[in-house]
Amino acid sequence: MxxxxxxxxxxxxxxxxSTAKCVSCAASIDGAEIDIAVLAADGAAxxxxxxxxxxxxxxxxxxxxxxxxxxxxxxxxQVVALAAGYSHVFGxxxxxxxxxxxxxxxxxxxxxxxxxxxxxxxxxxxxxxxAGNAIITVEATADKTVxxxxxxxxxxxxxxxxxxxxxxxxxxAEIPQHTRFVELQAGSSDRPDxxxxxxxxxxxxxxxSAENFDxxxxxxxxxxxxxGASRAAVDAGYVPNEMQVGQTGKIIAPDLYIAIGISxxxxxxxxxxxxxxxxxINKDAEAPIFExxxxxxxxxxxxVVPDLQAALSN
Amino acid sequence: xxxxxxxxKRVVDYNVRVRVRADGSGVETDxxxxxxxxxDEIALEEALRIRESGxxxxxxxxxxxxxxxxxQLRTGLAMGxxxxxxxxxxxxxxxxxxxxxxxxxxxxxxxxxxxxxxxAIDNDNNQTGQMLAALWxxxxxxxxxxxxVNGDKLKVTREVDVGLETIExxxxxxxxxxxxxxxxxxxxxxxxxxxxxxxxxQIDASELGVSADDSIRxxxxxxxxxxxxxxxxxxxxxxxxxxxxxxxx
Ligand SMILES: Cc1cc2nc3c(=O)[nH]c(=O)nc-3n(C[C@H](O)[C@H](O)[C@H](O)COP(=O)(O)OP(=O)(O)OC[C@H]3O[C@@H](n4cnc5c(N)ncnc54)[C@H](O)[C@@H]3O)c2cc1C
Ligand SMILES: Nc1ncnc2c1ncn2[C@@H]1O[C@H](COP(=O)(O)O)[C@@H](O)[C@H]1O
Numbered sequence: 216m217x218x219x220x221x222x223x224x225x226x227x228x229x230x231x232x233s234t235a236k237c238v239s240c241a242a243s244i245d246g247a248e249i250d251i252a253v254l255a256a257d258g259a260a261x262x263x264x265x266x267x268x269x270x271x272x273x274x275x276x277x278x279x280x281x282x283x284x285x286x287x288x289x290x291x292x293q294v295v296a297l298a299a300g301y302s303h304v305f306g307x308x309x310x311x312x313x314x315x316x317x318x319x320x321x322x323x324x325x326x327x328x329x330x331x332x333x334x335x336x337x338x339x340x341x342x343x344x345x346a347g348n349a350i351i352t353v354e355a356t357a358d359k360t361v362x363x364x365x366x367x368x369x370x371x372x373x374x375x376x377x378x379x380x381x382x383x384x385x386x387x388a389e390i391p392q393h394t395r396f397v398e399l400q401a402g403s404s405d406r407p408d409x410x411x412x413x414x415x416x417x418x419x420x421x422x423x424s425a426e427n428f429d430x431x432x433x434x435x436x437x438x439x440x441x442x443g444a445s446r447a448a449v450d451a452g453y454v455p456n457e458m459q460v461g462q463t464g465k466i467i468a469p470d471l472y473i474a475i476g477i478s479x480x481x482x483x484x485x486x487x488x489x490x491x492x493x494x495x496i497n498k499d500a501e502a503p504i505f506e507x508x509x510x511x512x513x514x515x516x517x518x519v520v521p522d523l524q525a526a527l528s529n
Numbered sequence: 530x531x532x533x534x535x536x537x538k539r540v541v542d543y544n545v546r547v548r549v550r551a552d553g554s555g556v557e558t559d560x561x562x563x564x565x566x567x568x569d570e571i572a573l574e575e576a577l578r579i580r581e582s583g584x585x586x587x588x589x590x591x592x593x594x595x596x597x598x599x600x601q602l603r604t605g606l607a608m609g610x611x612x613x614x615x616x617x618x619x620x621x622x623x624x625x626x627x628x629x630x631x632x633x634x635x636x637x638x639x640x641x642x643x644x645x646x647x648x649a650i651d652n653d654n655n656q657t658g659q660m661l662a663a664l665w666x667x668x669x670x671x672x673x674x675x676x677x678v679n680g681d682k683l684k685v686t687r688e689v690d691v692g693l694e695t696i697e698x699x700x701x702x703x704x705x706x707x708x709x710x711x712x713x714x715x716x717x718x719x720x721x722x723x724x725x726x727x728x729x730x731q732i733d734a735s736e737l738g739v740s741a742d743d744s745i746r747x748x749x750x751x752x753x754x755x756x757x758x759x760x761x762x763x764x765x766x767x768x769x770x771x772x773x774x775x776x777x778x
Contacts, residue, residue, distance in 0.1 A: 226691070286696065287659065288668055310689040314671045317624070317659035325744040326625045329654050343753065344652050345547040349556050352749035359744050393702075394668040397684065397695040410690065414777075438778055446708065456674065456688045456709060462653070463708055465690070471777045481546065488756070492777055494768070509759035512768050519765055526769035527778055 217247040217337045219303040220275075222294060223265050224311045225255060227283065230264040232411045233307035233365075235372035240365040241305055242270040242373065243334045250275055251379075252297050254290050256283040259381075267375040274381040284396035285311060291318040292388040298323060298360055302337070308364040308466070309410075320362035328353055328363040342366070346462045347485040367410070368468040368489045402457050406432075409458065412441030415469040415490075417460055420447035421476025421498075421516060428453045430517065431475060434524045443467070445477045461486035476516045479504025496520065530585045530641035530678070530700065533576040536631060537590050537605050538566040539598040540651040549752045556750065565601045568646025570608075571706040574713040575676060576644050577609045584678040587611045589638060593630050595619050599729060606724035607716040613727070618734035620741070624652075628660035629739040635665060640701065642683070647672050647705040658705035668698035672707045 219241040224231035234251065241249045250273045253262040262276040275297060281289045294315070298304050304319060306312035308330045320327035333341035338355045340363070355361045409415060416438070418431035428448070435442045443460040444453065460467060462482040468489035475496045477483060484507055487493060495508035498515050505511040512519060541547055542562040550557050565573075576588045590605035592598045593616040602613035616630050635643060648655035662669035670676075670685035674693065677684040687694045688707045762768045772778045 287671075288662075291663065310672060310687075313655050314659065314669070317656035318663040318669065320656070321625060321628060321660035321663035324625075326623050326742050327654075327656050327660075328745060329652075329656065339748075345541070345556060346650065346653065347753055348547040349549045350751050350753050351747045352751075353745050354748050355745045356743065391666070391668075393699040394670075395697045397697050399689075399692065399694045401692040450709060455692065456707075457690060457692050462650075463648070471772075482543075488753070492775060493756070493759075494772070505761070506758055507756040509756075510768065510771050511759065511761045512763075512765070513761070514765075522765040523769060526765050527772070 217244050217303055218301045219244065219247050219249045219305060220297060220301040221249060221251045222304065222306040222312070222315065223251050223253045223261065224307055224309060225253070225258070225261045225285075227255060228260065230261050231307070231309070231311070232372055233309050233312070233367045234265060235268050235375070236367040236370040237305050237307050237365045238268050238270055238373040239370040240331060240334065241303070244337050248272050252277065252294065254279065254282045254293050256280050262381045266379040266381050267377050269374045269377045271377055271379045274379055275384050276381055277384050277386060281390045286394050286396060287315040287318045288394040289390050290315055291322060292390055293386060294319045295322045296386040296388040297384075301360065303361040303363065306364050308366050312364045316362055316364050323360050323362060325359050325362055328355065328361065330366040331363050332366045332369040346481055347488055348481070366466065368466045402455050406435065407439065407441040409441045409443055409460075410465055410467060412469055414438060414440035414471045415443050415467060416440045416473045416475065417443035417445065417477060418448055418453070418475050419445040419477030420451065422448060422453055425453045430520050434520050437524050437528060440471075440473070441469075445483050474504055474508070475520060477504055478502050479507065532587045532589060532638055532640040533579060533585050533642045533644060534635060534638060534640040535569070535573045535576045535588060535590045535605070535610065536643070536645040536657070537569045537573065537592045537601050538646070538649045539563050539592060539594045539601045540566045540649055543567055543650055549750045553750050563600070565604060566646050566649050568648060568650070568706050568708070570713040571708065571710050572644035572646055573605055573608055573610060574711045575706060578711065579676070579678055585642070589614065589640070591616065591631065591634055593618055593622060593627055593734065602729055603724050604716060606727045606729070607720040608714060609720070611727065613729040615729065615731045616734050616737065617731055623742050623745065624654045624656035625660055625742045625744070626739060627657050628664055630734060630737055631657070631661050632664050633737040633739065635661070642700060643703045645703065645705050647707055658703045662703040665703070668702040669705070670696055670698050670702060671705045673704050674707050674709045676704060676710070
């Protein structure tokens with residue numbers, strides 16, 4: 216039988232939605248028993264939240280001051296200490312999980328499976344490679360621990376309607392002192408979270424400046440959408456890095472994605488393959504984005520977007 | 530620092546639209562343009578800038594791959610690396626084995642800093658740097674968008690989901706690069722000529738005593754499900770109507 220340990224992602228006070236998505240993925244393995252590990256400085260509230268996720272058998276809470284900033288160097292040895300007795304250890308394919316899980320895998324002397332998008336069996340998985348241009352089936356040997364990240368855009372979050380027991384656990388793990396947290400500059404935004412929003416409006420290089428990007432923000436706010444961007448818009452400094460959508464940015468799966476002044480490079484499309492409906496607004500009728508858009512409109516964004524905003528508010 | 534080691538992986542150029550072979554045996558790589566993994570070019574550029582600022586003496590590029598990966602190493606030498614090492618391996622390697630092979634070179638060369646890309650754009654693994662750091666028992670600073678050398682420490686700004694995180698690590702350490710760390714320089718013709726005279730050592734992977742990992746293997750390749758082209762609307766009124774009809778807004 217599969218015993219799966221899901222490593223919770225959190226910001227020190229609240230659980231990240233990626234955790235419930237990892238649980239959904241783990242739950243698609245037949246007969247899996249799923250535990251969540253919360254590694255935090257003071258994780259009681261986070262563990263209580265995790266205990267409500269459906270399908271979870273038990274929450275393992277490890278309080279340790281060294282876990283405060285979730286640095287991989289500090290978390291990995293603790294995960295390794297917890298991993299004994301589990302057949303699988305899963306984390307999200309967020310920057311937290313991508314940083315942590317390979318370090319865990321190497322310490323356990325196994326390879327890591329990146330970005331699970333489909334479970335075919337306890338040891339058979341599908342994952343994308345080449346920016347999603349190919350999907351491979353990967354088989355892991357049953358006699359070793361499977362360490363993997365879950366492509367969160369492929370799973371919807373498990374419901375929160377459970378009351379699993381929380382166990383305080385203390386472990387012995389040697390935590391290195393060679394890595395220290397300095398600061399976090401988090402983009403403060405009252406807008407919906409890009410990774411979980413049902414609606415996302417993204418702008419590209421066509422916006423031309425940070426000031427012009429206001430067109431995108433205003434429109435997004437008028438429909439309650441999160442805001443994203445192409446790499447070109449981020450590189451040009453119109454918007455901060457955390458807004459990048461794509462192969463090397465965020466992989467998202469909103470119900471509605473509106474791409475404005477974005478050409479549709481393969482690396483950008485990788486990030487939106489699982490979107491419900493893709494709408495594209497671009498002045499070039501030949502732009503590749505129209506090949507994948509469900510609804511396309513050729514036009515100048517600087518007139519189309521304000522007009523659309525007005526039309527929708529009527 | 531004395532030495533910086535930079536990993537250069539030979540991969541299908543990022544402009545190539547990769548396709549799965551009709552028989553599902555892999556992706557089509559015959560006759561396809563090959564290049565240095567874009568993140569590794571950024572890693573090399575950063576190493577060169579650190580050397581040029583006087584903070585390091587030597588930049589060594591290393592690639593694990595077939596004989597032809599010499600091309601990418603020569604490009605790295607033309608960009609400005611001092612010498613190159615090719616770890617010859619004809620089979621496609623998993624990240625754990627790559628990390629173990631790199632560790633062997635790290636132990637021979639004892640660099641203070643290893644700069645790798647955050648991910649190879651062929652397998653999109655995003656693992657090797659973290660694994661090397663773990664096996665080496667040293668710090669990792671992944672997804673770097675800024676690196677500042679400060680004696681025997683580094684201050685690294687990392688691109689994370691919520692924004693930018695800065696950490697400090699003791700050297701030696703492994704840093705993996707994100708796209709915004711720098712813009713790699715172009716190679717000039719005279720540099721290509723000069724690069725031909727720079728040392729390029731070859732070692733057979735089998736000589737390094739690393740046994741290929743068999744914990745995971747790829748059993749099938751398939752093309753992704755393509756999205757269908759949808760409809761074109763002629764104006765804003767039609768677009769608004771279509772969105773309302775679908776119940777999206
Ligand atoms: C290794 C690697 C990783 C990458 N990862 C990512 C990634 O994660 N995400 C990502 O997005 N990119 C990524 N890229 C970059 C990608 O290849 C493209 O360069 C980028 O997506 C282009 O951004 P863009 O569409 O905004 O700009 P452009 O390609 O310049 O397109 C701008 C579009 O705006 C249209 N336009 C111009 N003016 C107007 C107007 N007034 N009204 C309407 N339309 C207008 C133009 O017709 C054009 O189609 C990556 C590249 C590499 C090499
Ligand atoms: N065969 C290789 N040769 C040289 N460097 C490599 C090789 N494989 C991986 N790397 C380095 O590790 C990084 C991450 O690779 P990966 O974990 O495969 O996504 C790459 O960007 C390279 O810097």
